[in-house]
Amino acid sequence: MRDIFTRTATVAGLLALGLLGACSDLSRSRNLADPRVPAQVLAQQVCVNCHGIDGRSISPNFPNLAAQPAEYLAVQLKAFRSHDRADPEGYEYMWGLSRSLSDAQLQGLAEYFAAQPAPPAVLQGSEASRERGAKLFREGAPGSGQPACAACHGERAQGQATFPRLAGQHGDYLYRQLHVISETDQRPASAIMKPAAHALSPKDMRDVANYLQALGG
Incomplete structure:
Protein backbone atom coordinates (compact mmCIF):
# COMPACT_ATOMS: atom_id res chain seq x y z
CA MET A 1 0.00 0.00 0.00
CA ARG A 2 2.86 2.36 0.86
CA ASP A 3 4.41 1.67 -2.55
CA ILE A 4 1.13 2.56 -4.24
CA PHE A 5 0.96 5.86 -2.36
CA THR A 6 4.60 6.54 -3.15
CA ARG A 7 4.10 5.89 -6.87
CA THR A 8 0.92 7.98 -6.89
CA ALA A 9 2.67 10.87 -5.18
CA THR A 10 5.58 10.59 -7.60
CA VAL A 11 3.29 10.66 -10.65
CA ALA A 12 1.34 13.58 -9.21
CA GLY A 13 4.57 15.42 -8.57
CA LEU A 14 5.80 14.84 -12.11
CA LEU A 15 2.49 15.98 -13.56
CA ALA A 16 2.63 19.13 -11.44
CA LEU A 17 6.16 19.82 -12.63
CA GLY A 18 5.10 19.29 -16.21
CA LEU A 19 2.20 21.70 -15.86
CA LEU A 20 4.42 24.26 -14.23
CA GLY A 21 6.92 23.83 -17.01
CA ALA A 22 4.24 24.46 -19.62
CA CYS A 23 3.03 27.55 -17.79
CA SER A 24 6.54 28.89 -17.51
CA ASP A 25 7.35 28.36 -21.21
CA LEU A 26 7.94 31.95 -22.27
CA SER A 27 7.53 31.06 -25.94
CA ARG A 28 3.83 30.27 -25.35
CA SER A 29 3.03 32.34 -22.29
CA ARG A 30 -0.06 34.50 -21.97
CA ASN A 31 1.09 35.98 -18.68
CA LEU A 32 0.66 39.72 -19.14
CA ALA A 33 2.20 40.35 -15.72
CA ASP A 34 5.54 38.71 -16.59
CA PRO A 35 7.97 41.27 -18.06
CA ARG A 36 10.10 38.40 -19.41
CA VAL A 37 7.49 37.36 -21.96
CA PRO A 38 8.59 38.67 -25.38
CA ALA A 39 6.28 41.16 -27.07
CA GLN A 40 5.94 38.95 -30.15
CA VAL A 41 4.68 36.10 -27.97
CA LEU A 42 2.09 38.38 -26.37
CA ALA A 43 1.00 39.55 -29.81
CA GLN A 44 0.56 35.99 -31.03
CA GLN A 45 -0.89 34.52 -27.84
CA VAL A 46 -3.07 37.36 -26.53
CA CYS A 47 -3.59 40.19 -29.03
CA VAL A 48 -4.43 37.66 -31.75
CA ASN A 49 -7.82 37.05 -30.12
CA CYS A 50 -9.10 40.47 -31.19
CA HIS A 51 -6.61 41.90 -33.69
CA GLY A 52 -5.56 38.81 -35.65
CA ILE A 53 -2.19 37.08 -35.82
CA ASP A 54 -0.79 39.76 -38.12
CA GLY A 55 -2.70 42.74 -36.76
CA ARG A 56 -5.47 42.49 -39.35
CA SER A 57 -8.69 41.97 -37.44
CA ILE A 58 -11.81 40.32 -38.79
CA SER A 59 -14.32 42.28 -36.73
CA PRO A 60 -14.78 46.05 -37.15
CA ASN A 61 -15.14 46.20 -33.37
CA PHE A 62 -11.36 45.92 -33.23
CA PRO A 63 -9.02 48.10 -35.29
CA ASN A 64 -6.41 46.84 -37.69
CA LEU A 65 -2.97 47.35 -36.15
CA ALA A 66 -0.89 46.12 -39.08
CA ALA A 67 1.44 48.71 -40.61
CA GLN A 68 0.50 51.39 -38.09
CA PRO A 69 3.40 53.72 -37.22
CA ALA A 70 5.22 52.25 -34.25
CA GLU A 71 5.33 55.64 -32.53
CA TYR A 72 1.55 55.98 -32.76
CA LEU A 73 0.96 52.47 -31.40
CA ALA A 74 3.34 53.02 -28.49
CA VAL A 75 1.57 56.26 -27.54
CA GLN A 76 -1.84 54.55 -27.62
CA LEU A 77 -0.69 51.55 -25.58
CA LYS A 78 0.74 53.82 -22.91
CA ALA A 79 -2.50 55.81 -22.89
CA PHE A 80 -4.45 52.60 -22.26
CA ARG A 81 -2.07 51.57 -19.49
CA SER A 82 -2.35 54.95 -17.75
CA HIS A 83 -6.14 55.09 -18.37
CA ASP A 84 -5.72 58.37 -20.24
CA ARG A 85 -7.58 56.88 -23.21
CA ALA A 86 -11.10 56.15 -22.02
CA ASP A 87 -13.24 55.50 -25.09
CA PRO A 88 -15.54 52.48 -24.51
CA GLU A 89 -13.45 50.05 -26.56
CA GLY A 90 -10.39 51.27 -24.70
CA TYR A 91 -11.47 50.77 -21.13
CA GLU A 92 -13.54 47.65 -21.80
CA TYR A 93 -10.72 45.71 -23.42
CA MET A 94 -7.39 47.46 -23.14
CA TRP A 95 -7.15 48.87 -19.62
CA GLY A 96 -6.90 45.48 -18.00
CA LEU A 97 -4.74 43.94 -20.73
CA SER A 98 -2.16 46.74 -20.68
CA ARG A 99 -2.10 47.31 -16.91
CA SER A 100 1.05 45.30 -16.11
CA LEU A 101 2.95 45.54 -19.40
CA SER A 102 6.45 46.98 -19.20
CA ASP A 103 7.67 49.84 -21.37
CA ALA A 104 9.82 47.35 -23.28
CA GLN A 105 6.83 45.11 -23.97
CA LEU A 106 4.72 48.06 -25.11
CA GLN A 107 7.45 49.20 -27.47
CA GLY A 108 7.96 45.66 -28.71
CA LEU A 109 4.25 45.26 -29.46
CA ALA A 110 4.26 48.57 -31.33
CA GLU A 111 7.22 47.49 -33.45
CA TYR A 112 5.79 44.03 -34.09
CA PHE A 113 2.51 45.33 -35.47
CA ALA A 114 4.17 48.17 -37.37
CA ALA A 115 6.20 45.60 -39.28
CA GLN A 116 3.17 43.55 -40.43
CA PRO A 117 1.78 43.85 -44.00
CA ALA A 118 -0.89 46.50 -44.42
CA PRO A 119 -4.52 45.34 -44.54
CA PRO A 120 -6.13 44.92 -47.97
CA ALA A 121 -8.71 47.22 -49.49
CA VAL A 122 -12.34 46.38 -48.69
CA LEU A 123 -15.12 48.22 -50.48
CA GLN A 124 -17.92 49.65 -48.38
CA GLY A 125 -20.64 52.10 -49.35
CA SER A 126 -21.40 53.45 -52.79
CA GLU A 127 -18.86 54.68 -55.30
CA ALA A 128 -20.33 58.19 -54.92
CA SER A 129 -19.78 58.02 -51.14
CA ARG A 130 -16.15 56.95 -51.56
CA GLU A 131 -15.48 59.65 -54.14
CA ARG A 132 -16.91 62.31 -51.85
CA GLY A 133 -14.86 60.91 -48.98
CA ALA A 134 -11.73 61.06 -51.08
CA LYS A 135 -12.32 64.73 -51.82
CA LEU A 136 -12.87 65.53 -48.14
CA PHE A 137 -9.75 63.60 -47.19
CA ARG A 138 -7.52 65.29 -49.75
CA GLU A 139 -8.95 68.81 -49.78
CA GLY A 140 -11.01 69.28 -46.63
CA ALA A 141 -14.22 71.25 -46.76
CA PRO A 142 -13.56 74.95 -47.48
CA GLY A 143 -15.63 77.24 -45.28
CA SER A 144 -16.45 74.56 -42.72
CA GLY A 145 -13.19 74.58 -40.79
CA GLN A 146 -12.49 70.98 -41.79
CA PRO A 147 -8.89 70.79 -43.07
CA ALA A 148 -7.50 68.17 -45.41
CA CYS A 149 -6.95 64.92 -43.52
CA ALA A 150 -4.01 64.17 -45.80
CA ALA A 151 -2.02 67.01 -44.22
CA CYS A 152 -1.42 64.89 -41.11
CA HIS A 153 -2.19 61.33 -42.17
CA GLY A 154 -0.33 61.34 -45.50
CA GLU A 155 -1.46 61.48 -49.11
CA ARG A 156 -2.33 57.78 -49.08
CA ALA A 157 -3.48 57.80 -45.44
CA GLN A 158 -0.38 55.80 -44.56
CA GLY A 159 0.13 57.61 -41.25
CA GLN A 160 3.28 59.11 -39.82
CA ALA A 161 4.82 59.46 -36.37
CA THR A 162 1.93 59.89 -33.89
CA PHE A 163 -0.70 60.16 -36.64
CA PRO A 164 -2.29 56.78 -37.35
CA ARG A 165 -2.52 54.91 -40.60
CA LEU A 166 -6.11 55.16 -41.79
CA ALA A 167 -5.79 53.31 -45.09
CA GLY A 168 -7.49 49.93 -44.92
CA GLN A 169 -8.92 50.55 -41.47
CA HIS A 170 -12.43 49.25 -40.80
CA GLY A 171 -14.86 51.93 -41.90
CA ASP A 172 -17.24 51.27 -39.02
CA TYR A 173 -14.40 51.60 -36.50
CA LEU A 174 -13.28 54.89 -38.06
CA TYR A 175 -16.84 56.21 -38.02
CA ARG A 176 -17.21 55.44 -34.31
CA GLN A 177 -13.86 56.97 -33.42
CA LEU A 178 -14.62 60.16 -35.31
CA HIS A 179 -17.75 60.50 -33.18
CA VAL A 180 -15.75 59.80 -30.00
CA ILE A 181 -13.17 62.44 -30.89
CA SER A 182 -15.78 64.97 -31.98
CA GLU A 183 -18.18 64.59 -29.08
CA THR A 184 -16.10 63.55 -26.06
CA ASP A 185 -12.75 64.02 -24.34
CA GLN A 186 -12.15 60.28 -24.04
CA ARG A 187 -9.11 60.38 -26.32
CA PRO A 188 -6.99 63.29 -25.05
CA ALA A 189 -4.00 62.34 -27.22
CA SER A 190 -6.25 63.04 -30.23
CA ALA A 191 -7.24 66.52 -29.06
CA ALA A 214 -11.11 51.11 -49.65
CA LEU A 215 -7.45 52.18 -49.47
CA GLY A 216 -5.47 49.01 -48.88
CA GLY A 217 -1.96 47.63 -49.17
Missing part, protein backbone atom coordinates in the same frame (compact mmCIF):
# COMPACT_ATOMS: atom_id res chain seq x y z
CA ILE A 192 -5.60 68.00 -32.16
CA MET A 193 -8.24 66.15 -34.19
CA LYS A 194 -11.22 67.46 -32.27
CA PRO A 195 -11.86 70.67 -34.29
CA ALA A 196 -11.50 68.78 -37.58
CA ALA A 197 -13.77 65.94 -36.47
CA HIS A 198 -16.32 68.38 -35.04
CA ALA A 199 -16.56 70.10 -38.42
CA LEU A 200 -17.65 66.84 -40.06
CA SER A 201 -21.31 65.93 -40.40
CA PRO A 202 -22.33 62.29 -39.84
CA LYS A 203 -22.52 61.91 -43.63
CA ASP A 204 -19.01 63.37 -44.00
CA MET A 205 -17.72 60.90 -41.43
CA ARG A 206 -19.33 57.96 -43.20
CA ASP A 207 -18.06 59.00 -46.62
CA VAL A 208 -14.49 59.51 -45.39
CA ALA A 209 -14.61 56.18 -43.53
CA ASN A 210 -15.84 54.39 -46.67
CA TYR A 211 -13.05 55.91 -48.72
CA LEU A 212 -10.35 55.02 -46.21
CA GLN A 213 -11.46 51.40 -45.88
